[in-house]
Amino acid sequence: MQSHRLIRKSSFLSVVILAGVLLIPLVLFGKTDSPGLSDASSFCIRCHVMQSEYEAWIHSGAHRRKECVDCHLPNENKAAHYLWKSIDGVKDLIVFHSGKIPEQIKISSHGEKVLQSNCIRCHETTVMLMDQDRKCWGCHRRITHLHTGIRETF
Numbered sequence: 001m002q003s004h005r006l007i008r009k010s011s012f013l014s015v016v017i018l019a020g021v022l023l024i025p026l027v028l029f030g031k032t033d034s035p036g037l038s039d040a041s042s043f044c045i046r047c048h049v050m051q052s053e054y055e056a057w058i059h060s061g062a063h064r065r066k067e068c069v070d071c072h073l074p075n076e077n078k079a080a081h082y083l084w085k086s087i088d089g090v091k092d093l094i095v096f097h098s099g100k101i102p103e104q105i106k107i108s109s110h111g112e113k114v115l116q117s118n119c120i121r122c123h124e125t126t127v128m129l130m131d132q133d134r135k136c137w138g139c140h141r142r143i144t145h146l147h148t149g150i151r152e153t154f
Contacts, residue, residue: 038085044068049101071118072111084114 045054058064063071073088074080095101107115112135119136120127127136 039067039069041068049096050105053105070122071115074114075118075121 041054041057045051057068069075069081069085073084115137116132116135120132123136
């Protein structure tokens with residue numbers, strides 16, 4: 001009888017801990033009381049070490065009217081958006097506070113898929129007859145933060 005209660009208590013405690021671990025990122029990086037505060041690019045740059053990328057983006061033509069989350073987070077539904085916002089936020093927080101920030105920040109393979117999907121979502125009518133497996137930034141090199149403002153000959 002005693003061991004049965006102990007197992008129930010430890011199971012309950014495990015569920016509470018798991019729920020806490022899953023909810024902490026949502027509380028820290030999820031939607032805030034101020035609508036759109038944490039979706040603003042000015043929020044992203046507060047603790048990121050991406051000043052040069054931010055500067056390139058802010059001076060980059062039509063896309064400067066978009067926020068970081070418009071391109072860099074999944075936007076097909078709110079659940080996926082906020083789940084990945086939490087995951088990426090926790091990852092960025094760990095990297096930032098560990099001091100192991102790479103010299104050159106590169107997009108992950110998941111990030112590339114999200115970025116490509118968002119390019120197609122926004123420019124759907126323009127690209128519907130094109131090969132959508134080809135990365136948009138393969139031709140549009142100046143759209144990347146690294147090359148914004150640089151004139152290149154193709």
